[in-house]
Amino acid sequence: MADVNRGNRPLSPFMLGKYYRFQLNSVTSILTRITGNALLLGALLVVWWLLAAASGPDYFATVDWIVTSYVGDLIMFGSVWALWFHSLAGVRHLIWDQGKCLDVAVADKLGWGIIYGSAILTILTIIIV
Numbered sequence: 001m002a003d004v005n006r007g008n009r010p011l012s013p014f015m016l017g018k019y020y021r022f023q024l025n026s027v028t029s030i031l032t033r034i035t036g037n038a039l040l041l042g043a044l045l046v047v048w049w050l051l052a053a054a055s056g057p058d059y060f061a062t063v064d065w066i067v068t069s070y071v072g073d074l075i076m077f078g079s080v081w082a083l084w085f086h087s088l089a090g091v092r093h094l095i096w097d098q099g100k101c102l103d104v105a106v107a108d109k110l111g112w113g114i115i116y117g118s119a120i121l122t123i124l125t126i127i128i129v
Contacts, residue, residue, distance in 0.1 A: 024111040032089040035082035042079025045072065080125050085118035 045067060052063035066072055092110050095101050101110055 024108050028089060028111045028114055032086060035086045035089075038082050039079060039086065042075060042082070045075055045079075077122075077126065081118055081122040084121040084125070085114060088114045088117050088121075 049063055049067050052060040067076075092101075092114060095110070096107075101107060
């Protein structure tokens with residue numbers, strides 16, 4: 001029969017929130033995956049807008065109203081941030097593939113660089129465009 005002495009066994013870190021917290025690299029890795037998938041929403045919105053432009057003025061006016069609405073602007077703003085975040089995270093992975101910057105302290109600096117860099121580049125992109 002299996003050992004049922006559960007008192008000496010370690011508990012899962014996810015079960016005990018006060019003993020475990022997410023590391024920056026795990027958060028940026030998860031956000032990289034989320035932003036990669038979220039970029040599809042912005043791409044579909046742009047494709048829909050282009051197809052509507054090719055379909056005719058009435059349908060284009062409807063789709064253009066949706067794309068330029070508050071929700072459309074929010075989706076496009078999020079897509080710009082997601083594009084910058086995903087791109088910078090890809091550069092970080094290219095650096096790691098070279099076997100460089102793998103120390104925890106340097107990897108954390110790269111993680112913060114991705115977060116701050118994507119925010120700054122998003123704001124600059126919105127201002128310029």
